[in-house]
Amino acid sequence: xxxxxxxxxxxxxxxxxxxxxxxxxxxxxxxxxxxxxxxxxxxxxxxxxxxxxxxxxxxxxxxxxxxxxxxxxxxxxxxxxxxxxxxxxxxxxxxxxxxxxxxxxxxxxxxxxxxxxxxxxxxxxxxxxxxxxxxxxxxxxxxxxxxxxxxxxxxxxxxxxxxxxxxxxxxxxxxxxxxxxxxxxxxxxxxxxxxxxxxxxxxxxxxxxxxxxxxxxxxxxxxxxxxxxxxxxxxxxxxxxxxxxxxxxxxxxxxxxxxxxxxxxxxxxxxxxxx
Numbered sequence: 627x628x629x630x631x632x633x634x635x636x637x638x639x640x641x642x643x644x645x646x647x648x649x650x651x652x653x654x655x656x657x658x659x660x661x662x663x664x665x666x667x668x669x670x671x672x673x674x675x676x677x678x679x680x681x682x683x684x685x686x687x688x689x690x691x692x693x694x695x696x697x698x699x700x701x702x703x704x705x706x707x708x709x710x711x712x713x714x715x716x717x718x719x720x721x722x723x724x725x726x727x728x729x730x731x732x733x734x735x736x737x738x739x740x741x742x743x744x745x746x747x748x749x750x751x752x753x754x755x756x757x758x759x760x761x762x763x764x765x766x767x768x769x770x771x772x773x774x775x776x777x778x779x780x781x782x783x784x785x786x787x788x789x790x791x792x793x794x795x796x797x798x799x800x801x802x803x804x805x806x807x808x809x810x811x812x813x814x815x816x817x818x819x820x821x822x823x824x825x826x827x828x829x830x831x832x833x834x835x836x837x838x839x840x841x842x843x844x845x846x847x848x849x850x851x852x853x854x855x856x857x858x859x860x861x862x863x864x865x866x867x868x869x870x871x872x873x874x875x876x877x878x879x880x881x882x883x884x885x886x887x888x889x890x891x892x893x894x895x896x897x898x899x900x901x
Contacts, residue, residue: 645683654743699763702722703763716822
């Protein structure tokens, strides 16, 4: 009986390892039972016996890799101090990816691809139990950010985090193949810097006149260098002749409606929203 149990555990482990290999190479959608059993040197019956189905096996990989990540993220976020800022929050959420890699038993390439693709799949809510747990962690992240960014709405913060998460997924899945000197720890630092800067830049860049009757009204502010560079890229792509130093004309008491429309036309590309 002991020999059979040990043999079964070995087969189960080989199936999990083979599944992770093919997820790294192909992604969740493209992995087939034949791929898995061929690499694991097992039969289809073994998949059904240990995991119930192909989806059960994929769910087991998600649980195996993402549960420790979510637990560490939740613990880090709950352990933040009141005076910790946006950068500290982002580090608390992202740093477990680096910590877990050391004990993953995987190459950096395979680990990054599996974790990036696992994060992507969680957002699709196909594997409901794991996805629900991940949403709780994301809700904690959003709450922490809201407490530090009183000048932004929940929707604005949520969208920025959505874009930042997408950037992280892309970094994990493709960064190791596009950067010859890629290192996960260094990449996470760049991600933290870029994401923190996006929140800091926005806070002083666009002040909505929420109580204004004119929904187009904005406070005139001078764009920071990175934002101006982004504006130049957009302008070049859209064929604008000049870069406007203010993102939207501000209607004053002496400016007529016709002047406002003319100013908008001169921009060539309308409003530039950086959300």
